[in-house]
Amino acid sequence: MSNEMKPVIDDVTANTVALGAWILPIGHGASxxxxxxxxxxxxxxxxxVTLPGLPAYCEKGFQWHDHxxxxxxxxxxxERRRIPMTNGEQIxxxxxxxxxxxxxxxxxxxxxxxxxxxxxxPQQSVPLTELKTVWRLLSHAAFRDEDTLYPxxxxxxxxxxxxxxxxxxx
Numbered sequence: 001m002s003n004e005m006k007p008v009i010d011d012v013t014a015n016t017v018a019l020g021a022w023i024l025p026i027g028h029g030a031s032x033x034x035x036x037x038x039x040x041x042x043x044x045x046x047x048x049v050t051l052p053g054l055p056a057y058c059e060k061g062f063q064w065h066d067h068x069x070x071x072x073x074x075x076x077x078x079e080r081r082r083i084p085m086t087n088g089e090q091i092x093x094x095x096x097x098x099x100x101x102x103x104x105x106x107x108x109x110x111x112x113x114x115x116x117x118x119x120x121x122p123q124q125s126v127p128l129t130e131l132k133t134v135w136r137l138l139s140h141a142a143f144r145d146e147d148t149l150y151p152x153x154x155x156x157x158x159x160x161x162x163x164x165x166x167x168x169x170x
Contacts, residue, residue, distance in 0.1 A: 042092070045090050
């Protein structure tokens with residue numbers, strides 16, 4: 001067979017496109033990821049409303065651009081340990097997601113630091129079974145960057161659940 005007749009085999013990994021992911025620090029060294037276009041804004045929240053009767057990790061919300069935004073404390077949800085507020089101001093990542101009715105909705109995740117954008121290649125993907133059980137229930141993917149494993153949040157699952165659904169995670 002001459003050189004012109006040999007099939008060309010593409011190196012699939014050499015031609016893959018990296019995706020953007022925001023790394024959100026949620027507390028005590030724990031971080032999660034959301035897609036590049038899911039994170040819409042970072043806001044400093046000074047006035048949040050406590051909704052009585054809800055668990056500590058989902059009891060707050062705030063008014064933002066004529067929307068009431070429910071805010072979750074993911075660290076408290078997953079670790080069952082509340083991070084005390086050091087002052088009246090908190091950083092919140094405002095997230096857009098498609099709700100069960102197919103419409104764009106917003107939610108917020110309280111942060112313990114500033115998010116960073118990183119590139120993620122398909123080779124960094126890992127099976128969900130490598131995550132702790134609670135993260136498997138809240139994630140639709142996971143990836144590894146160096147020695148750190150990041151759950152990629154399933155935002156519809158997280159924000160479309162009622163507080164009693166979230167309680168059932170334990």
